[in-house]
Amino acid sequence: MDKNRQGAKASYVAFFVFVAIWIMSPSFVRMGTREAFVEFQAPALHLVAKGRDLARFWELKSKSAEELAAASRDLARINAALELKVRTLEDIRQENIRLRELARYAAPREFLTIVARVASRDSSSWWHRIILRKGRSDGVRPGCPVVFSDRVIGKVSLVHLNTCEVDLVTSPNFRCTAYLEGDEQGRIVLVSGLPANSLGTARAKIAVIPMDYLPPAGQSPKVVTTGMGGVFPAGLIIGTLDANIRTTQDGNFKEGTLQPSRNLFSLQEVSVLVPIHPAAGEILLEKRYEDFQ
Amino acid sequence: MRELNDLKVLPSTRIERLRLIFVFWVFSAGFIYIAGGLLIRQIVQSNELKEQSDSQSRRIILKPPARGLIHDRHGYVLVENRVRWSVKADLSELQPEFQAEYRKLLAAEKARETGHIDREKLQDTARRNVLQSWLDKVWFVIDATSRNIKKNKLPVKSNPVDSPTERLVKIDDLKKHLRERRALPFTLVSDLAFPGADQSVTPEEGVRAVARFVEQFPVDGPIRLDSDIIRTYPHGTLAAHVLGYVKDTDELPPNSLNDEKNELLQKLHYTGKKGAAGIEESFNEILCGLSGWELWTKTSAGYNKELLRKSDPTQGSEVVLSLDVEIQRAAEKALAQIKDSQGKVLPAAAVMLDVNTGEILALASQPTFNPNRLADRVTRTYFDEIETSGGWLNRSIQGLYPPGSTFKVITAIAGMRNKVVDWDDILECGPSYRVGSRDFPEHDPAGYGQVDLEKMLAVSCNVWNYRVGLGVGIEPLAAEARRFGLDTPLLQMPPSAGNKNATELPFPANRGLVIPDTAYKLRIGAGPWTGGDTANTAIGQGFLLTTPLHMACVAASIARGETRTTPTIIHDPGRDGRHQGAEAIGLNGLQLAALRSGLNRCVEEGTARSVMIPGLAFAAKTGTSEYFQKGQKAHLAWIIGYASADNPAVAFCVLVEGQLDTSTWGGKTAGPVARDMILAWAKKTPVSEVKSEAEEPAR
Numbered sequence: 001m002d003k004n005r006q007g008a009k010a011s012y013v014a015f016f017v018f019v020a021i022w023i024m025s026p027s028f029v030r031m032g033t034r035e036a037f038v039e040f041q042a043p044a045l046h047l048v049a050k051g052r053d054l055a056r057f058w059e060l061k062s063k064s065a066e067e068l069a070a071a072s073r074d075l076a077r078i079n080a081a082l083e084l085k086v087r088t089l090e091d092i093r094q095e096n097i098r099l100r101e102l103a104r105y106a107a108p109r110e111f112l113t114i115v116a117r118v119a120s121r122d123s124s125s126w127w128h129r130i131i132l133r134k135g136r137s138d139g140v141r142p143g144c145p146v147v148f149s150d151r152v153i154g155k156v157s158l159v160h161l162n163t164c165e166v167d168l169v170t171s172p173n174f175r176c177t178a179y180l181e182g183d184e185q186g187r188i189v190l191v192s193g194l195p196a197n198s199l200g201t202a203r204a205k206i207a208v209i210p211m212d213y214l215p216p217a218g219q220s221p222k223v224v225t226t227g228m229g230g231v232f233p234a235g236l237i238i239g240t241l242d243a244n245i246r247t248t249q250d251g252n253f254k255e256g257t258l259q260p261s262r263n264l265f266s267l268q269e270v271s272v273l274v275p276i277h278p279a280a281g282e283i284l285l286e287k288r289y290e291d292f293q
Numbered sequence: 294m295r296e297l298n299d300l301k302v303l304p305s306t307r308i309e310r311l312r313l314i315f316v317f318w319v320f321s322a323g324f325i326y327i328a329g330g331l332l333i334r335q336i337v338q339s340n341e342l343k344e345q346s347d348s349q350s351r352r353i354i355l356k357p358p359a360r361g362l363i364h365d366r367h368g369y370v371l372v373e374n375r376v377r378w379s380v381k382a383d384l385s386e387l388q389p390e391f392q393a394e395y396r397k398l399l400a401a402e403k404a405r406e407t408g409h410i411d412r413e414k415l416q417d418t419a420r421r422n423v424l425q426s427w428l429d430k431v432w433f434v435i436d437a438t439s440r441n442i443k444k445n446k447l448p449v450k451s452n453p454v455d456s457p458t459e460r461l462v463k464i465d466d467l468k469k470h471l472r473e474r475r476a477l478p479f480t481l482v483s484d485l486a487f488p489g490a491d492q493s494v495t496p497e498e499g500v501r502a503v504a505r506f507v508e509q510f511p512v513d514g515p516i517r518l519d520s521d522i523i524r525t526y527p528h529g530t531l532a533a534h535v536l537g538y539v540k541d542t543d544e545l546p547p548n549s550l551n552d553e554k555n556e557l558l559q560k561l562h563y564t565g566k567k568g569a570a571g572i573e574e575s576f577n578e579i580l581c582g583l584s585g586w587e588l589w590t591k592t593s594a595g596y597n598k599e600l601l602r603k604s605d606p607t608q609g610s611e612v613v614l615s616l617d618v619e620i621q622r623a624a625e626k627a628l629a630q631i632k633d634s635q636g637k638v639l640p641a642a643a644v645m646l647d648v649n650t651g652e653i654l655a656l657a658s659q660p661t662f663n664p665n666r667l668a669d670r671v672t673r674t675y676f677d678e679i680e681t682s683g684g685w686l687n688r689s690i691q692g693l694y695p696p697g698s699t700f701k702v703i704t705a706i707a708g709m710r711n712k713v714v715d716w717d718d719i720l721e722c723g724p725s726y727r728v729g730s731r732d733f734p735e736h737d738p739a740g741y742g743q744v745d746l747e748k749m750l751a752v753s754c755n756v757w758n759y760r761v762g763l764g765v766g767i768e769p770l771a772a773e774a775r776r777f778g779l780d781t782p783l784l785q786m787p788p789s790a791g792n793k794n795a796t797e798l799p800f801p802a803n804r805g806l807v808i809p810d811t812a813y814k815l816r817i818g819a820g821p822w823t824g825g826d827t828a829n830t831a832i833g834q835g836f837l838l839t840t841p842l843h844m845a846c847v848a849a850s851i852a853r854g855e856t857r858t859t860p861t862i863i864h865d866p867g868r869d870g871r872h873q874g875a876e877a878i879g880l881n882g883l884q885l886a887a888l889r890s891g892l893n894r895c896v897e898e899g900t901a902r903s904v905m906i907p908g909l910a911f912a913a914k915t916g917t918s919e920y921f922q923k924g925q926k927a928h929l930a931w932i933i934g935y936a937s938a939d940n941p942a943v944a945f946c947v948l949v950e951g952q953l954d955t956s957t958w959g960g961k962t963a964g965p966v967a968r969d970m971i972l973a974w975a976k977k978t979p980v981s982e983v984k985s986e987a988e989e990p991a992r
Contacts, residue, residue, distance in 0.1 A: 143509070173512045177504040188500055190507060208376055208520070228501045229508025248605075253376070280434045281509020 038160045045119040045163065046133060053117070111233065111273040114138055118267050119163060128171035128193060128202050130154070130264070134272065135162040143282035145232045145273045151261040152176075152225060152238045153270050164272070168264045169193060169238055170202035177229050178206070178238055181221035183213050188226055191238055191258055204258035206241055211254060215241060223258060230279040237261045351601070352476060352591050353558050355545050357565030358582030359522040361609030363536060363572060365618045366652070366864040372536055372573070375525040378485035378503045378518060380431050381478035382424055384471075385596035386515035395419035417464055420471075424462045427516055428481045432460055434509045435485065435502040476561055476589070476597045478517065485518075524566060524573075524668045530661045532621050534687035535614065535798065535862065537571020538664035548584035548604070559591075569667075571687075572612060572862070574799050582609030615652035615864040620645055623973035624657040627966040631659075631949055640950040641963075642688035644845040645970045648852045648941045650868045651860045655970060656842070658692075660684040690784065690801040693838040694948060697918025698753045698959065699931045700774075700833030702851060702888070704762050705746060707773035709884045713764035716887035719743045722756035728824045733759050736917075750891025750914060751899030755832050762831020763824055770830060771810040777847050778857045778874065779839050780808045797862045802840050809836035834918055845946035848933040851892075852912075852941035854878050854885055893938045901932060904964035911936035911971055915959030927951040930962035936971045943974050 022030065063071075099105075116134035134140050136159050146153045146166045154168040155176075167173045174193040179186055190207045206223060215221045220240035227234025242257040275282070334342060363372035398419050402410050462481070470479050485506060486499030506518060524539045545565040567581065568574035585606030589597040624643040631639045638660060645655040660682040666675050679685055686692060708714040724740040725732040733755065735741065741754045749757040762770055774780070782803035786795040796803075807813065809830055811822040819836075829835030846858040850872075857875035861868075878885060892912035895901050900915040913934030920929055928951035935944040947963040947970075 175512050176508050188504060192512075226504055228504035230505050231508040279509055280505070281511070284430055284434065284509070285511060 035160065038163065042135075042160065042162050045131060049117060049119045049133060110276045112139065112276065114140060114272040114274055115269060116140075116164075116272055117269050128168045128174075128264075129157070130166050130168065130267065130270075132164050132166060132270065132272065133162070135160045135164050137161055139274055140164045140272050141274060141278065141282060142285040143231065143279065144275070145236075146270050147236060147273060148267060148270045150236055152232060152236045153264065153267065155231065156272060166270075167193070168202070169258070169260055170204050170264065174204070176232060176238070177226045178223045179226055180206075180209065180213060180215070180223060180241060182216040183210070185210075187213075188228070189223075191223060202260070202264070204239070204260070205255060206258050207253065207255045209241075209245065209254040209256060211247070213254065215243075215245070220259065231281065233273070350590055351558055352589050352597075353550065353560045354477065354587045354589060354597075355548060355560060355562035356585040356587065356606050357521075357545050357563055358584055358606030359608040360524060360539070360566065360573075360582065361580040361611045363580070364611060364613045365616045365621075366614065366654075367617065368613075369618045370527060371532060371614065371616070371618065372524065372526055374522040376520050377483075377523045378506075378520055379480055380482040380485060380506065381480050381517050381519045382427060383478050383515045383517060384475065385592065385594075385598075387420075387423055388594075388596075390423045390515075391416070391420050394423050398422075417468060421462050421464045421467055424467065424479065424481065428460065428462055431481055431506070431510065431516065435482070435506050474561055475595045476591060477563065478519065481516070484523075521563070524664075526664045526668070528618070528622075529665065530663050531618070531625060532616055532656070533571075533661045533664050534658045534689070535571050535616065535656050536664060537573035537575075537799075538569055538662075538667040539566040539573050540569040540667070541565070542567040545584045546581040546609075548586050550586055550604075558588075566668075570685075571798060572614065575795065575797055576612050579612060580609040583607040613864045615647070615650075615654065615862055616656065617654045617974075617977070619977060620655040620970055620973045621657060623969045624655040624966060625659070625661075627969040628657055628659045628949075631962060631966070633951075640683060640688060641948060641966070642692055642841045643945070643947045643966050643970065644689050644841050645943050645945040645974065646845055646849055646858070646860055648849045648858075648935055648944050649870045650865075651846075651849065651858045651870075651872060652864060652868065653842075653860055653862050654943060654974070656687075656689050656862065658686070658688040687798070688948065688950075689841045690798060692840060692948070693802050693805045693807075694840070694929050694950075695835070695837050695918045695920060696833040696839050696844055697916030697929060697931050698755075698833055699844055699847075699914050699916035699933045699946075700837065701750070701753065701758050701831075701916075702847065702892075702914055702933075703774050703777060703779075704758045704765070704770065704831045705749065705888060705891075706878065706880065707765045707770050708761035709746075710773065710879050711765045711769050714746070714761050716746050716884045719745045720757050720760055722754050722760075726756045726759040726828070728759065728763065728828045731825055733825070733828050746887045747891040747894055750888070751894035751897075753895075753900050753915060758831040759828040762827050765831075767810050767822060767827045767830060770827070771808045774808045774837075776856050776876075777850060779843055779847070780806050781857075781874070782806075783840075783842055783846070783860055784862065801842075805838060806840070806843070807836050807838040833916060841946045841948045844931070844933045844948075845944055848914075848935050848946060849941075849944035850875070851878070851888065852935035852944055854880075858944075889938070892934060896934070896938075900960045901934075901964050903960055904968040906968060906971060906975075909936065909971065909975055910938035912938045912941075913964075913967065915964065917959045928958065930959045932959050932963040932967050934967065936974065942978065943971070945970055 114134055116132040116138075118130050119133045120131040122129040122131070130153075132140075132146075140156060140159050142156055142159050144156045146156060152169060154166045154171065154174060156164050157167045157173060158165040169176075169191070171193040172195045174191075176191050177188045178191050180189055187210050189209050192205055192207070194203045194205050220243065223238045223241055225232040225234055225236040225238060239258045239260040242259055245254045245256040247254050359374045362370055362374070365371055395416055398415050399410070399412070402415065459482070467479065470477075485503050510516065510518075526533070526536060526538075541564050543562065543564065544567070545562050562584075565584070568577040573580065583606060585604050587603040588601045590599045590601060592598045624645065628641045628643055629638060631641055633639055641659045643655060643657045644653065646653045660679075662679045662684045666672075705714075709716065714720070720743070722735065722741045722744045724738050725734045727733070735755050736753070740756065741748065741752055744752075744754045744757045748754065765773075782796075782801065784797040784801045786797060809826065813836065814820065814822050814826065826835055830837055842860060846860055849858040850856055854877065855872065855875040856878055857872045859872040859875075880888065889912060892914055893910060895915065896905050896911055896913050901913040904913075911934055913932055916929075916931035916933075918929045918931065919926055921927070930949040930951065931947070933944075933946045935941040945967050947966040949962045949966075951962075
């Protein structure tokens with residue numbers, strides 16, 4: 001009994017000593033420990049994600065020959081349609097290049113695309129984050145936009161050696177400018193993630209909607225990136241504007257809620273757009289990040 | 294047991310018992326004192342002490358509301374608000390950085406061994422250095438032209454010599470902020486969309502700067518994007534004298550707080566705006582709205598700690614003006630084309646109003662100013678530029694001028710009402726008319742020969758007016774001018790609006806209006822009244838002084854066959870068209886018809902024929918009066934009238950100040966402005982009201 005009590009006391013003491021050391025230790029030690037923990041945790045995340053992929057693989061493998069033959073036929077049709085689309089897009093691209101040269105118009109920001117599998121999701125009310133299985137060693141940098149097809153998913157916030165963390169569009173740390181479909185004057189609005197209530201759904205707010213803006217009848221207007229902020233390419237879909245648009249109390253603008261374009265927590269794979277030339281904000285983020293190393 | 298019995302626990306002697314009782318009562322008294330005090334503080338003084346505690350640990354921050362919008366009569370926005378994105382630093386979050394920088398500077402000072410160290414100055418420098426480094430980062434992000442991102446460089450530090458002033462944190466501004474508004478965030482960039490003080494940034498570049506900050510600057514941290522609302526005038530200089538502008542104020546509009554309850558609390562406020570001229574000033578109470586407030590707890594260092602409650606500001610109410618934006622634009626555009634021989638724009642004014650309701654459709658004055666450049670930061674250069682050009686003066690309601698020949702309509706009415714002349718009387722009018730020992734000239738050296746009322750109005754014959762004016766006499770002539778309200782203050786607010794002396798626009802010319810008579814001349818010490826004075830008055834010269842708005846009202850009154858028009862700048866669709874003090878003009882049908890016909894002939898064949906509009910008949914009377922500016926003779930060009938001639942709907946008056954030359958004439962100089970205003974009105978008016986389709990004549 002006494003030994004048990006002493007053991008309990010010792011564990012309490014050890015805990016408080018650890019907490020005290022943690023609090024008093026310099027910030028680089030804490031950041032280093034955190035980074036080490038992330039790197040230590042990374043293989044486990046990889047393993048879990050790969051296990052999930054494997055389970056999916058065996059699930060598909062167990063399909064009958066008839067089902068596979070039918071899926072193969074469907075894929076062949078889709079493939080043919082996509083090939084046609086690729087050719088059309090290539091023609092448009094060439095025409096675009098020719099017109100840009102004629103107009104001496106500067107090329108837009110160029111990006112490298114890194115496809116990354118989702119390793120883990122953190123949908124707690126605080127974070128709204130996903131972790132990707134690509135990191136610094138793959139060329140991912142902080143501040144890079146993350147997309148799926150033509151949809152905005154979020155922005156890379158922290159980059160580790162083999163993984164990176166992405167703030168989703170519903171994260172309180174996410175902020176970008178956007179255009180609303182149907183606004184012919186092309187006025188910018190502000191999209192920012194909101195802290196969700198416990199057990200509540202993830203939301204983002206659209207602010208500074210002009211008072212005279214009228215959404216197109218019978219549909220939820222798309223919210224698309226402006227391309228003016230130097231982070232996201234123009235024309236990506238962030239989501240749609242909820243029907244419930246309200247006037248702010250000061251009476252100058254309207255505001256509404258963003259419905260994200262995808263179910264952000266069911267994503268399997270996304271693309272990280274790494275700009276060839278870093279934006280100013282990325283340099284600030286990177287330098288700040290390096291300061292902590 | 295025995296040992297226990299041996300102990301003396303209870304007092305055995307009387308002295309000991311008394312001592313015990315004494316101690317008991319002392320302790321009891323002490324307890325009662327403490328418990329009583331506690332009760333008094335907890336129950337009796339509870340509210341008072343709570344208020345004291347709150348007043349020391351809480352503060353209220355007042356937030357100014359957005360001002361109400363101003364529309365024209367058709368609902369077009371003339372004045373609105375735009376969002377101003379500002380970058381602000383939360384000083385409480387920057388405390389650790391301030392302290393770290395201070396320690397660094399202190400260590401450097403100590404290492405230098407300079408003797409006395411001014412620690413307060415070091416603290417200010419530390420704060421400035423930290424804020425400057427953040428400001429450099431902000432500019433690094435928002436200004437795409439001043440960095441080389443390819444080299445992956447962090448922002449270059451600004452320095453007081455080479456850097457533009459808006460990129461530097463000024464230590465005096467910082468000290469003032471810490472002294473007066475420590476709890477409020479410190480503004481690093483006050484208008485992100487227009488960050489340069491010289492307003493050289495295009496709107497698109499401004500929006501890009503906002504977008505870059507929003508997307509690239511870290512969301513978490515001490516630097517915040519803050520938004521507030523500032524006044525914007527989307528049409529620039531259009532109707533600037535009517536709309537006015539706003540200026541900073543520390544007196545915020547009322548708020549929903551119970552002031553008695555929160556009297557002891559410390560109150561801070563953001564800078565608000567109040568009207569400084571025009572409608573912005575005279576309707577400030579309607580436009581200003583209700584302030585919002587936030588109740589914060591504060592730290593011992595004076596920074597905000599926790600937001601307890603808040604109430605958002607409420608926007609001010611709208612004001613709908615009677616102006617028509619298209620007519621106003623046409624008037625200002627036409628005025629801007631009137632220039633002297635050096636190409637300098639001449640001072641001028643133009644008014645158009647609704648004949649029936651008196652609602653003012655256009656009220657323009659030149660030179661003017663751009664209220665957008667006065668709404669936020671006013672540069673000394675721009676202020677001086679307006680001052681030098683005389684742009685502050687609203688000439689249409691504040692400018693006092695002799696009305697010249699436009700006054701001849703009053704002389705003619707006085708002549709007919711006093712039976713000195715009738716509508717068909719023909720007077721012989723030579724090249725001059727002798728009054729006393731002086732010959733008063735006709736403006737045509739050949740004279741006009743036989744002249745009746747219609748011809749007089751068409752050719753603006755002076756001699757006819759000398760004869761009629763002298764026949765009537767100065768007192769009846771002055772009485773006639775008063776009957777038409779030329780000495781009456783205009784734009785008075787209705788008595789129900791509260792202050793009976795309030796006016797719809799600030800400072801209309803109410804005191805300087807002059808209708809001369811014998812008493813007036815004696816009062817100013819200019820000697821006894823003479824026949825020459827009457828002759829001068831009859832042609833609108835001499836001591837007469839009036840405003841363009843007054844003359845526009847005279848034209849509107851004649852168009853209706855009445856004596857008074859009450860002008861207003863506020864639109865009211867239910868206005869009944871009754872005019873204060875108005876009575877019938879007092880002419881018989883033939884006289885009134887001849888008067889109107891004369892005004893029509895002025896346009897068809899007379900002094901205003903150069904601005905005739907094919908297919909749209911209108912009535913007018915031109916005038917060219919003389920005045921002295923800087924000792925040299927110059928002309929004032931006038932035109933008054935109404936349109937259309939047979940179905941009057943709008944009345945107008947245009948005045949142009951000739952500058953040190955005499956090449957300015959009523960029909961030639963002021964006429965084109967009136968024509969453009971009429972065309973702008975006709976374009977928007979059903980053909981049935983105009984009676985004939987208006988066409989733009991070739992110039």
